Amino acid sequence: MTAAAQTAEAAGRRSTGTVRRLAGMLHRRPRLRLSLLLTAPLLWLAVLYLGSLTVLFVSAFWTTNSFTSEVVKVWSADNFRALLTTPVYRQVILRSIGVALAVTVLCAVIAFPLAFYTARVARPRWRPLLVVAILTPLWASYLVKVYAWRLILSQGGLADWMLRPFGLSGPGFGLPAAVLTLTYLWLPYMILPIHTALEQLPDNLVDASADLGARPGRTFRSVVLPMVLPSVAAGSIFTFSLSLGDYITVQIVGGKTQLIGNLVYSNIELNLPMAAALGTVPVVVVVLYLLAMRRTGALSSL
Amino acid sequence: MRFTRTLQVAAATALFLAATACGSSGGGGSSATGLNPPDLKAPSKLGKPEGQVNLIAWAGYVEDGSNDPKVDWVSDFEKQTGCQVHSKVAASSDEMVKLMKTGEYDAVSASGDASLRLIASGDAAPVNTDLVPNYKDVFADLKMQPWNSVKGKAYGIPHGRGANLLMYNTQKVKPAPTSWSAVFDGAPAYKGHVTAYDSPIYIADAALYLKATRPELKIKDPYALDQKQFDAAVALLKKQNADVGEYWSDYLKEVSAFKSGDSVIGTTWQVIANLAASEGAKVKAFVPKEGSTGWSDTWMVSAKAKHPTCAYKWLDWIVSPKVNAQVAEYFGEAPANAEACAETSDKNFCAVYHAADTAYWKRVAFWNTPIQQCLDGRTDVKCVPYAKWVQAWTEIKG
Numbered sequence: 001m002t003a004a005a006q007t008a009e010a011a012g013r014r015s016t017g018t019v020r021r022l023a024g025m026l027h028r029r030p031r032l033r034l035s036l037l038l039t040a041p042l043l044w045l046a047v048l049y050l051g052s053l054t055v056l057f058v059s060a061f062w063t064t065n066s067f068t069s070e071v072v073k074v075w076s077a078d079n080f081r082a083l084l085t086t087p088v089y090r091q092v093i094l095r096s097i098g099v100a101l102a103v104t105v106l107c108a109v110i111a112f113p114l115a116f117y118t119a120r121v122a123r124p125r126w127r128p129l130l131v132v133a134i135l136t137p138l139w140a141s142y143l144v145k146v147y148a149w150r151l152i153l154s155q156g157g158l159a160d161w162m163l164r165p166f167g168l169s170g171p172g173f174g175l176p177a178a179v180l181t182l183t184y185l186w187l188p189y190m191i192l193p194i195h196t197a198l199e200q201l202p203d204n205l206v207d208a209s210a211d212l213g214a215r216p217g218r219t220f221r222s223v224v225l226p227m228v229l230p231s232v233a234a235g236s237i238f239t240f241s242l243s244l245g246d247y248i249t250v251q252i253v254g255g256k257t258q259l260i261g262n263l264v265y266s267n268i269e270l271n272l273p274m275a276a277a278l279g280t281v282p283v284v285v286v287v288l289y290l291l292a293m294r295r296t297g298a299l300s301s302l
Numbered sequence: 303m304r305f306t307r308t309l310q311v312a313a314a315t316a317l318f319l320a321a322t323a324c325g326s327s328g329g330g331g332s333s334a335t336g337l338n339p340p341d342l343k344a345p346s347k348l349g350k351p352e353g354q355v356n357l358i359a360w361a362g363y364v365e366d367g368s369n370d371p372k373v374d375w376v377s378d379f380e381k382q383t384g385c386q387v388h389s390k391v392a393a394s395s396d397e398m399v400k401l402m403k404t405g406e407y408d409a410v411s412a413s414g415d416a417s418l419r420l421i422a423s424g425d426a427a428p429v430n431t432d433l434v435p436n437y438k439d440v441f442a443d444l445k446m447q448p449w450n451s452v453k454g455k456a457y458g459i460p461h462g463r464g465a466n467l468l469m470y471n472t473q474k475v476k477p478a479p480t481s482w483s484a485v486f487d488g489a490p491a492y493k494g495h496v497t498a499y500d501s502p503i504y505i506a507d508a509a510l511y512l513k514a515t516r517p518e519l520k521i522k523d524p525y526a527l528d529q530k531q532f533d534a535a536v537a538l539l540k541k542q543n544a545d546v547g548e549y550w551s552d553y554l555k556e557v558s559a560f561k562s563g564d565s566v567i568g569t570t571w572q573v574i575a576n577l578a579a580s581e582g583a584k585v586k587a588f589v590p591k592e593g594s595t596g597w598s599d600t601w602m603v604s605a606k607a608k609h610p611t612c613a614y615k616w617l618d619w620i621v622s623p624k625v626n627a628q629v630a631e632y633f634g635e636a637p638a639n640a641e642a643c644a645e646t647s648d649k650n651f652c653a654v655y656h657a658a659d660t661a662y663w664k665r666v667a668f669w670n671t672p673i674q675q676c677l678d679g680r681t682d683v684k685c686v687p688y689a690k691w692v693q694a695w696t697e698i699k700g
Binding site for chain 1: 394396397494543546547548549551555558559562563564688689692695696697699700
């Protein structure tokens with residue numbers, strides 16, 4: 001009994017000593033401290049994130065057994081060749097990029113005046129409330145919102161009903177409907193950065209421009225726009241990449257339209273390597289887009 | 303009330319997404335093609351129940367009340383046999399095949415193409431139907447079919463079936479159609495409002511139509527198409543694409559499209575037609591004069607089953623009249639067991655789903671997986687395999 005207690009006490013002393021020695025060592029070597037601290041998150045980034053991208057890219061070079069659909073690990077660039085030479089793939093890739101660009105432009109055009117109002121025109125005490133209002137749609141489920149748009153755009157739905165007095169009808173399901181719905185979905189991501197940029201714009205710059213005789217239009221062009229443009233670019237990174245990867249919205253309101261995501265989805269079970277090859281396309285496009293946006297300084301205003 | 307309905311539809315949607323996956327599978331090939339499965343033996347008698355059974359199933363086939371407390375046919379099975387059920391819902395036939403290859407599962411509710419692949423690879427064992435007492439009541443036209451038997455050997459117990467019907471809006475489509483031509487050659491009349499099933503297996507629907515209308519193509523089996531026949535079917539679908547408003551793969555989407563009038567004519571399942579009609583859509587669904595395609599699922603036992611007795615008990619349970627009626631009503635398909643018709647909660651159920659209507663099912667070409675050896679027995683040509691169908695389907699949609 002006593003012997004056991006003594007042993008336990010000794011062990012306790014020893015462990016306190018070890019902890020103290022370790023603490024001392026970490027204190028003396030800040031680099032070791034830092035690397036220990038960063039190992040876990042870096043492993044996460046490298047293994048789970050970059051690792052899965054690598055697996056995606058590597059598996060794009062494999063093929064499948066046509067009867068069992070099992071992946072055959074034989075190297076071949078056939079999938080990428082098919083990607084570049086098959087007209088339907090080229091068409092779908094271009095269409096997807098077109099949709100992403102259209103959504104981005106529409107978002108920017110709608111978001112700018114909205115953000116201008118919330119950041120500079122509305123009374124300061126209302127501004128936080130308006131920002132909350134802009135964010136509210138993000139609290140609702142993505143699917144609920146898309147199905148709501150399906151109802152709005154269906155025959156005799158809200159869109160038809162509102163346009164009827166003008167002798168028009170809604171766009172129905174198809175590519176325009178998909179662009180419209182995606183614009184609605186990603187709009188808050190565009191408004192927020194622009195709102196922030198406009199809010200931080202010093203008043204005295206606008207005043208100075210007016211003092212120097214510039215009309216509002218000129219002030220907007222020469223003072224406001226150049227300062228806010230990086231934020232528009234930052235917002236566009238969200239809208240562009242989110243639209244490029246989407247495949248559910250287009251399934252629900254896009255009629256018979258196919259985008260890259262749909263092709264990936266339809267290949268995932270039966271031809272995984274082809275799905276992987278298709279999956280690398282948006283990755284490459286988004287990387288190129290990011291490189292282009294970096295030149296505008298968008299990445300530092302995220 | 304309305305919300306509950308929506309939830310039900312959502313649940314049903316999930317089910318039918320699963321059934322969609324059956325589409326990407328198909329039925330079995332006939333033994334005429336020389337499919338030579340490994341020589342496996344079915345058990346001649348059962349031992350003591352092993353205490354558990356591991357199943358792979360489509361959503362809605364193995365319900366233990368966890369999705370809806372009122373929908374439960376597993377608890378009684380567990381009580382009666384002492385076999386604890388562990389079920390894994392698979393989203394597609396390919397997933398089923400992959401899971402079966404692990405050898406950790408005892409039985410699977412395989413759709414047509416999965417069943418043939420499982421038989422060919424030796425993952426599924428022949429089934430001794432004498433050990434499944436309820437098998438005797440299964441409709442004769444479901445027994446020993448190309449997708450559940452090879453060379454006179456049964457490989458599974460039929461679960462249920464359904465046909466792909468032609469549905470139309472009775473107010474907007476006049477005169478009432480009698481033929482698939484309404485969605486092919488006659489489709490421009492409903493431009494932008496035609497719908498079709500979103501799966502490569504839909505190419506077989508076009509082939510079925512060509513079989514009747516273009517005899518010079520000599521199509522015998524819509525799942526056995528040589529390059530020329532296949533190209534004709536694909537060309538027909540590419541032409542149809544111009545008039546298609548949207549393709550459907552989920553249940554909810556088609557119901558809503560017919561309710562709103564976005565779709566006025568196209569393929570459907572009986573359960574969708576019933577649901578759309580019950581929600582006020584003016585629709586009718588029927589088998590056109592050319593016949594139609596359809597699906598039929600089979601419960602199969604793994605060759606590596608660790609709990610074969612419990613697996614057999616499950617096979618017998620799922621086709622027992624009461625349970626078969628329950629699962630058929632929940633899923634919306636015709637039951638396999640003839641006695642099930644007396645057990646349905648809706649007394650009209652079997653009539654609506656044509657469960658016992660042999661003449662009706664004669665006109666249905668059940669889903670099969672197209673393989674290179676032609677399923678119709680031709681040996682002088684090579685048929686287009688399913689992988690090519692998948693590719694063509696992408697091109698058809700453009």
